[in-house]
Amino acid sequence: MIRFEQVSISYPEAAAPVLRAVELDIPEGELCLVVGPTGSGKSSLLGAVNGLVPHFTGGTLAGRVTVAGRDTAKHRPRELADVVGVVGQDPLAGFVTDTVEQELAYGMEQLAIAPAVMRKRVEETLDLLGLAELRHRALHELSGGQQQRVAIGSVLTAHPQVLVLDEPTSALDPTAAEEVLAAITRLVHDLGVTVLLAEHRLERVVQYADRVLQVHADGTVSDSPPARAFEQSRVAPPVIELGRLAGWSPLPLSVRDARRAAGPLRQQLAELPYPDEAKPTAQPVLLAARKVLVRYGSVIAVREVDLDLRAGELTALMGRNGSGKSSLLWALQGSGPRQGGTVQVTDLLGGPAADPHQLSAAGARRLVGLVPQTPTDLLYLDTVGAELAQADRESGQATGRSSREILDGLAPGIGAASHPRDLSEGQKLALALAIQLAAAPRIVLLDEPTRGLDYQAKRALTGMLHELIEQGHSVLVSTHDVEFVAAAAGRVVVLADGEVVADGPTGEVILASPAFAPQTAKVLSPLPYLTVEQVSASLARSRQ
């Protein structure tokens, strides 16, 4: 179906090619998972399948890519539209029309498919993806998962033989992501569509994959069945890391496989002492919020929430999309609306507690730093150096540490001359965090920082945040990512419908509901292990 023959792709501004001598042959009806660190040639590989690379993006492609017998060098993406369907990360950015039905028909209109056929295919696709009740709805009114399913449906109506999905779930909450991935696997099984899927959250998809294409940092691509691919890979979901640690063969890909293999390990661990819970130490309360109320018109986003943030504590704020996480963060920072309640923040020098909402923006910033969901909203200058210098001017050198030093502490090796937009997602986040830390706030809030980060970047983020809490900051992170929470946070607060429904040590809160437990916990349940690191530490201690 898809053949890559000695394909190399290089861009003029880059020193080395992003893909080098790629040799692939993907037969019909396979679900191929494309993995690799951020910045590797994953997107280029996917783009090459329908000719967006190099026709749309520029760059040079050596070798030959053929899809269903058509050479992408001779066929532009629009001429491959009937064979390859492409779905991107942000469904809203790719919509051309305004209602679900029109969007499903758009591709077929371009292909000049007869009206009677179009009508039939739209109905079929509405049923296939469970969109029938939404058919007349405006696209911007749909939830993220629904939008992504519409985006998939809108390319499916053209009956492509190949579906290319570039991180289709990175902007979705876990439920919406499940919805989309279920739709994709159904397509593979029912229609025999060949699917090429890039995804950061491997734990969600690896069990469905028929094979794994690993894009390495040097641009080479290796192609192997999933169990073999992850024997060595640096990026792997926790269930596989656990398998590697315990030496299981073949490596388990799903929680079910791992649970079956994990009997002896569970027994061994049951005899060992449980992992240390981070003991709640009597640290001073830095931020005390009482009965915080945020409402937009008649909708109450945050309903009388009480929250204390202590020094040296990393708290995760969880909850589905729309549960009021962002609104709460903005209200705590003082920049967002707050219709009721009080927020009292103690400053660095132990002076009288102040309400950031009543201070100037600069004053609020010195008490509470917030990195918004889109960190690039904070950035507007041409170079990293200029941004950092501007941050130092804005904060008036409150710490004595320049933002450059802070950034080097968080993520070393970001050149001062590089453009902020050219950085990777993790580096952008580090830059935004450094800018906010330049004002030396003791409370640091991050809104969905894990979105779009791969395992390594997430690990780096965990490192950065732990450094902050060791310095005595208090960090509050809103996130959907259970694995990240299990590895990083000491305390979890769960919001639903604007109210706090759970608040306690990470272990207690996330082990309480099996659906939201991390993979390690699911495999080792009822033992209270959350991460592979805890397991390996326990084992190492027992061997001593």
Add this chain to the structure above:
Amino acid sequence: MARSAQDSGGRRLPRSLHPLAWWAWAAGLAIAVSRTINPLLLLLVLGVLGFVVTARRTEAPWARGFKYYLWFALSVIAIRVVFRSVFTSATAAGDHVLFRLPQVHAPHWYAGVQFGGPVSLEAVLAAGLDGLRLACLLCCIGAANTLANPKRALRVLPGALYELGVAVTVSITIAPQLVESVQRVRRARRLRAGKASGFRALRSIAIPVLEDALERSLQLAAAMDSRGYGRQGNLTVRSRRLTAALMLAGMLGLCTGAYGLYDPTAPAQLGLPALLAGSALCCAGLMLGGRRVRRTSYRPDPWRLPEWIVTGCGLGSAALLLVSAHYDPLALSPTLSPLSWPSLPLLPALAIGLAALAGLVAPPPPDEPARPGRLLIEPASQPIEFQQAVSR
């Protein structure tokens, strides 16, 4: 209100009328309006527009816009009257002077214009009536926009203008996203304690917003390309130029023709012939441009009897009014000196009444599915998030 959907059986199933039919109807009524300054007739036109709009509009967002056109129309009348009062012209002997504004004499190099002075009832009435006519024209356009889904109207554009239609549709969709983007970045500005106004703030807000917009449009272009946009219909340079020339000449003809028709003082030869020639040229251009385009259209609006009748109602009232303007011009443009109460001429009134028939003939609009009320922008969250908040 006469809604006979139930008693007349399946013939009048709810559906939306072809957008072009509404536009033709509104254009006909606009031509009729342009021929008269009789306040009774003009008020009758407003009544007809109001009736048809309330009877046949949907619950969609664009259909709630008629009241804004009404406000706009009122402000047009007001502006006209105020200007006329301030820039007074000389009053005639028998005029009724209402009041006197303090007079300002223009400098000698700007002689001929008079500010202030006596304001006569006649002048105010003339301005008001003129304004009323303009207001009626505006309301005609407003009615068409309210009754016909603007996006569906774009979809019936001929093949040669397809790109234009897509561009307009996309920009309509992008505009609210841009507003959301600006709000998000402005809030983020406060996090860095940056100034929220002034030139530097403009830069710090404009750059992230523009970068965002650029990124988004590149993504959209890639998505459209990979979904087959522009697959066929690559015109040769020669036929493209020919199409452009034909369209340009045709548009010129249409403008001249419209001017001739709408302005009663224009020479008669200017009107209809120019309009016809213009339409012919435009059609030729569109056909030539659309010849190479192969594209189908999903669930196109049908053109059936109600469409013909609605179009006929609008154009019929225009024709009737043109005829009566020929036979009885005074009834359509009653004189203001001496002041007299205008009479309601029978034939023009019937002509305008004919247009009201459209409200009965057009099929009832389809029921829109219940929509959740949209929130205003929720701060600092992606659009996806707050829509979910609503849909849950």
